[in-house]
Amino acid sequence: MxxxxxxxxxxxxxxxxxxxxxxxxxxxxxxxxxxxxPPERLRHSKLIxxxxxxxxxxxxxxTHIRNYEKDFPSFREPKEIGFFSLNKQHEFQDDRSQLRxxxxxxxxxxxxxxxxxxxxxxxxxxxxxxxxxxxELVRWIQKHRDKFRIPGQDKxxxxxxxxxxxxxxxxxxxxxxxxxxxxxxxxxxxFYKGTYYLCEFxxxxxxxxxxxxxxxxxxxxxxxxxxxxxxxxxxxxxxxMTHIPVNTNEAYCTVVRxxxxxxxxxxxxxxxxxxxxxxxxxxxxxxEVFNERHDRNFKRFKLIKWWAQSFLPNVPTVIxxxxxxxxxxxxxxxxxxxxxxxxxKDLNNQWKPNVCFNFLNxxxxxxxxxxxxxxxxxxxxxxxxxxxIALHNA
Numbered sequence: 071m072x073x074x075x076x077x078x079x080x081x082x083x084x085x086x087x088x089x090x091x092x093x094x095x096x097x098x099x100x101x102x103x104x105x106x107x108p109p110e111r112l113r114h115s116k117l118i119x120x121x122x123x124x125x126x127x128x129x130x131x132x133t134h135i136r137n138y139e140k141d142f143p144s145f146r147e148p149k150e151i152g153f154f155s156l157n158k159q160h161e162f163q164d165d166r167s168q169l170r171x172x173x174x175x176x177x178x179x180x181x182x183x184x185x186x187x188x189x190x191x192x193x194x195x196x197x198x199x200x201x202x203x204x205x206e207l208v209r210w211i212q213k214h215r216d217k218f219r220i221p222g223q224d225k226x227x228x229x230x231x232x233x234x235x236x237x238x239x240x241x242x243x244x245x246x247x248x249x250x251x252x253x254x255x256x257x258x259x260x261f262y263k264g265t266y267y268l269c270e271f272x273x274x275x276x277x278x279x280x281x282x283x284x285x286x287x288x289x290x291x292x293x294x295x296x297x298x299x300x301x302x303x304x305x306x307x308x309x310x311m312t313h314i315p316v317n318t319n320e321a322y323c324t325v326v327r328x329x330x331x332x333x334x335x336x337x338x339x340x341x342x343x344x345x346x347x348x349x350x351x352x353x354x355x356x357x358e359v360f361n362e363r364h365d366r367n368f369k370r371f372k373l374i375k376w377w378a379q380s381f382l383p384n385v386p387t388v389i390x391x392x393x394x395x396x397x398x399x400x401x402x403x404x405x406x407x408x409x410x411x412x413x414x415k416d417l418n419n420q421w422k423p424n425v426c427f428n429f430l431n432x433x434x435x436x437x438x439x440x441x442x443x444x445x446x447x448x449x450x451x452x453x454x455x456x457x458x459i460a461l462h463n464a
Contacts (some may be wrong), residue, residue, distance in 0.1 A: 131436045133455070135248050138428035143331050145427060148384040151217050151336070152325040154210050160196060160319035162209050168322035170302035170343040172351050172389070173310055174402070184300045184391065184399035186293035186355070192315040193292055198280075203269045204237060207338045210325060211235070218336075229263045230336070234434060236268035238326070238339025238382055243270070244433055245378040245426040247455060249370075257453045261441050268437075290397070292316065294355045297391045297399060301353065302343045324350065326383045330427065333434045339383050352380045352407075354390045358400060369414045374421045377410040381423075
């Protein structure tokens with residue numbers, strides 16, 4: 071990546087003695103409110119809040135965009151320090167066995183017709199009622215403690231010398247928070263041996279949305295996975311195996327280390343495939359853009375998430391299959407991650423990478439200020455973002 075404002079230089083079952091216990095759920099006694107029933111003051115200001123069990127003092131961090139309109143913070147180029155796979159039974163494997171390879175369809179551009187509905191009724195779907203939290207990432211850490219040990223550190227000293235551990239998706243959500251006015255979130259934080267473990271939990275609104283999804287919405291949730299199957303093979307040079315059922319138990323994940331200002335981070339994220347040069351590629355699907363409103367919504371709501379998701383682990387390329395309303399891909403477009411912010415400059419009130427990363431930096435500072443008890447036995451804090459359609463960042 072270049073060194074302009076969108077570059078890294080400019081942007082900058084676990085026993086306690088073997089490792090930390092990831093938070094198993096937001097401790098109910100600590101929750102003074104939910105996203106569906108916030109305190110009255112939350113109804114008039116979008117903010118982040120945290121509450122302790124025996125302390126009703128409510129600590130807040132506002133998300134007003136103007137608070138973060140400053141230069142891009144120092145952000146070290148992310149480096150991969152490991153990887154792991156989840157097999158057909160969704161079991162952890164400390165290898166690259168689930169890495170897939172990009173294999174573009176052999177069609178003329180105007181002849182592409184990938185039917186994303188095929189195989190839907192044979193879909194082997196991961197059981198989403200089983201919550202994994204950060205178990206697999208912690209399992210990888212336990213197997214690779216040498217990657218966290220500093221010179222002179224005793225082998226019996228299990229400190230990770232890392233400030234934050236979490237999934238990439240959680241960081242993506244945080245980066246987008248200043249521009250989000252529809253979805254809230256809940257994050258539990260455990261502070262153990264100098265490291266903050268962050269874990270996201272479903273809000274009541276998210277649970278309601280999933281429980282009440284229509285058959286059409288359930289089918290559409292399959293389409294992205296089917297697109298991946300159409301354009302990926304299990305070995306370089308092999309053809310995609312589109313006749314077998316899609317199995318979303320399978321996954322390949324990268325583990326990345328980086329630093330944002332004074333915060334060191336290690337996070338894991340699922341990777342869709344790699345290209346012929348071995349560089350990771352993120353695959354997406356989106357509805358075809360037919361008019362100005364479609365284009366505006368695509369740039370404002372989708373591109374920010376695509377950019378944040380791929381920029382964090384240094385994935386240089388996003389490939390999108392543009393589909394029609396019947397779920398048939400008619401076009402495939404490749405984007406360079408570092409160029410995505412340039413595509414929204416024609417928007418009024420465009421989203422800005424510096425605002426996203428300055429907010430993330432302040433949020434991590436916020437955690438360090440309010441979560442002080444070093445104890446693996448409990449989720450010390452639950453942190454909420456209350457987002458309501460009537461709220462705005464102005």
